[in-house]
Amino acid sequence: MSETKGIDLRNIGSSNIESIEIVTGIPSVEYGDLSNGMVKINTRKGHTPYIVEFTMEPKTKSVALSKGFQLGNKVGVLNTNLEHTRSISNLASPYTAYSRNNLSLTYSNTLHDSREHPIRFSASLGGNFGGYNSEADPDEFKDTYTKQRDYLLRGNLKFDWLLDRSWISNLSLQATASYSDRLNETNSNKSSASTQPYIHSTETGYYVGEVYDENPNADIILGPTGYWYLRAYTDSKPITYSFKAKADWVKRWSELYNKLLIGVEFNGSGNLGRGLYYEDMRTAPTWREYRYDELPFMNNLALFAEDKFSTPIGARSSLSLTAGLRSDITFIKDSEYGTVANFSPRVNARYVFWEHRESVISDLSIYGGWGKSVKQPSFAILYPAPTYSDRLSFAPGTTAEGKTFYAYYTQPTTPRYNPDLKWQYTIQNEIGVEATIAGTHISISAFRNKTHNPYTSRNIYTPFSYKLTTQTNIENDCTIPSANRIYVVDKQTGVVVVKDRTGAVADQKLGYKQLNTFVSQSEYTNGTAVERRGIDYVIDFAQIKPIRTQIRIDGNFYWYKGLNDQIMASVPSAMMSNGQHYRYIGYYAGGASASNGSLSKQANTNLTIITHIPKIRMIFSVRIEASFLNYNQHISEYSNGQMRGRLLADADDFVGTDETLYNKNSYVAIYPEYYTTWEEPDTKIPFLEKFLWAKENDKELYNELTRLVVKSNTGYYFNENRVSSYFAANFNLTKEIGKTASVTFYARNFFYNMGKVHSSQTGLESSLFDSGYIPKFYYGLSLRLKF
């Protein structure tokens, strides 16, 4: 578990929701990078009756109670919500349950200033305690368990002051903070007949295993033999805080309207936890400490300004224009990237032809927008975590007591700082039209987004050599009896010296074998641009009054193409014929994989029917989600459209022909652009010409170079995949009973669609059951009491 922050969605209560807003398209500059959209959950506020909700699904049971209390005249409203939820992951084993107990209190009131202008104020405090405990599970082995505690405290303060002065109309302030305590504890049973090396070294060098009792702080500890329990803790305490202030100034000149918004937002996140640690170093396996509380906080300051201007045009039409600019500044103390800043401009325009007109087309408007949103690099890029590579450097025989004094060569590496790393940004373009025709509301929008400089990572390989000493060297160079030996390894050179415990024999130096290989270090870099296009439409038919039914058809058509042809290095995992590690590095356009991108198209259409039957106080709705086009094609191309790789006539071949790779039902070979050797890492040798030459002239070199050739895993890999149409239906039924109760029954995929879809790529049919194409079948019942 390497998570340092982030909200666990499991601790957000699902009751007490007043409304959910989904923000897509080109958003206001008030929000940062939303190229993927946002879901905004508004909890209940204001005076509400007692509402008790019970929800039962096969794996989840939950009960919630909420009430909004009016605290007397002008004192305000207190909304309270209590929720308890218990969900299990495996129906056959009810002991593996996650439970959530949520409490939230929100006080809201509207005050008035000296000029009787309202100041809306709300303060809320909420918390969650819950977790998971498998100790009672009878299927777990004796004394083993996983325990998780999930505590959260969240606070929020909000002011909205309607000043209505000449220089400012509204002032809004908001502050939030949250602190969570997530401790995960596992106890597992272990056993071993041989001593295993437990590596804790953090500096480059050679280290030999030592017995815990002789040196509890050794870099490599020899693990125990026999049976024992291992207790591990993962302590994560994410903390977040944010402060936002925005002010707007609204000006009207007869029919013209202008609103200027400026704001500032500051947020920060960090973690006060200890990370992964073990109770007893005697049994802690290979592990290096990585404390979250030693990592710096990530702080972000955003400044934004937006102006919205609207004017009527003629009798019925109006035009509104919005233009905004946002700047995000991210800083992490001690990050090599320093302070990261960017600018994201947005413009939006909307032209309303007419509204509420008495004709067949009663409303008509068009809109369009353009925006640039920048995605700052994540914490993992700005402050990367070290990784360690450990290579076995000494393997003596096992002693009669069962001990093996392994030695390893440790190399810590951190992703390399890339001074040329550019920030990823998305240019969004959008146009749309909305109309109401004979009571039916239609909206169609089209978008085209291009993400530039997407973040990606690649490996850099550096040649190095290390020493390997084996039992053969002991047989040749050591005369000290095994029981008297003390092995000492030089941290820098890796040479093993055997000392005599009794002092009778002088130190003996052991011979070794020199192994040449590469150490790899990752580097964050930018890939090639990715493009997305689509059309979304919604048709809301006017209600069919006689049967009180609303019908809505919505859908989308989506197109995506992404490929990366940046040069990336790769070393295949293979041994050479002479027993050494592989000594060539291949440099591939877009990485050492058969495809370097993909093209996909989708067309979905959904039909929703909602019927009200007031006589029996029932509402039922059916939503059918259908997919008509699900197309996917693996791509292997350069940015200019040229094919990357060759088509093979036979799966066993390594040399192919230069033609299109797609839809030929054949294997494909990808070659590196060039390769380098261990001895000369700077000499780039063009691959294909050398490979073809070696095939005729140097069988040994040809044999070794074949390992750099990447082949597609199957003959059908580059066939286009068209999945035949499929659908799923969701059903919802709500009935009110008496004055206080209402029952809702819902089922997702309620036809339990077990039909088959045909994939054109493989020519095979597969069942929709558990396929991921349609949601899994589940149902639930919820009862709400309002009094």
Add this chain to the structure above:
Amino acid sequence: MKKLFSLFAIAAMMIGMVACTDDDDIDKYRTYAVTLQLLAPEQIPDADLSEIEVTALNSTGTSFTAVTDDNGVATFDLTLDRYTFTASKTMANDGVAYAVNYSVEAIITAENFTAQEALALKAEAAVSQGSQQLMIKEFYFGGCQKDDGSGLYQYDKYVVIYNNSPVEARLANFGMGMCNPSNAHATNYNVDSAGALVYANEGYTPSWQGVIFLPKEFVLAPYTSATVVLNGAINHTTTYSNSVDLSNADYVFYHVDGFDRAINTSYHPAPSETIPTDNYFKIAFVAQGNSWAISNNSPAFFIFSSGDTAIYEYGMNAENTFFSPGKEGNKVYAGVKVKNEWILDAVEVWQADKLDKSKERFASTVNTGYVTFTNAQGYSIYRNVDKAATEALPENEGKLVYNYALGTDSNGTTSTDPSTIDAEASMANGAHIVFQDTNNSGKDFHQRAKASLKK
């Protein structure tokens, strides 16, 4: 007086005549040097022809013997007669034992010696059908129960190789392999749409992930066993009392830098330091991973000898790499093509409760049939004794132990040695056991209740 003198004269003359007339009779007792050169058989061009006893049988039934010298020449001093020369020896080459017989008839007459001092005869070898010397005697891979009841322990696998012939076995390039899928009941990607193995008629068997081999000559004395440990050659019984003590094994597979990444120290711990490092088997590894993992419930395992071909270079050559059909780019399915003529012995094991899903992994020329096995109980697969051949050996008189009681009841079927001879007890008594090898794993092996190395 005159009469006496005449008698004496006649007697003297008679004596003289007798002495003079039998020229041939004097030659009857003369011996002549006869050499018999035994010729090396075709199958064993550099056979050791020294110290072979050659018997010369004359027309009256008397036999003479001579022993061949370093060049395979036996020298006799024989009288003129008709002789039948015979010699026989069991010879081995490349793991195959042959019964070699020589039989030559010759009439030795005076004419043979007019031109030379000695008569040189040659004898051609008549060679019987070769029989494999080496075979798998025991294969222990199923693991045992851990002492605390937490389940299976399987890092104690080993195989015992046995020399089933009266001659020493010497193999320059000895190796072992296993087939894919490692569990017989797993999805088998090596069968075509008709269910037949794609390599059934190709003359090779792919060894999954690579082959292990001994870098020096493998030598095994007649009627003896050698243990090759496939996981840890350590004493497992200090922690797992149901397991075996392998710290004194003969050979172990341990190739520290043979894998493309750091060796798995749990699956392949460093062997006991008492085992000399030139007894370590190495690996020609063509897949990706950090261990050579043999199934713990239903492996298909074989041993082979590649003659003069060096195994490592052969295995690492990309032309000898096999990929399962449809998985040609995927190293997980890579294997080394081992020629069927190299394979000395193979065993196919199926899991007892999954027989209906299991498929054969050897071509029928290599092995047919399967032995049923239940894992995690400390059972091993042990070869059946060839009752007739073992009882026929004269040196086994009185040493054989019967009433074999180490068979098992596996899933309702009893599995035991039909010969009822307790091989291990008999060998402890000094007997020479000849095991059965019909190339049918179901007939040749049984499930043994206890690993033979377990005390």
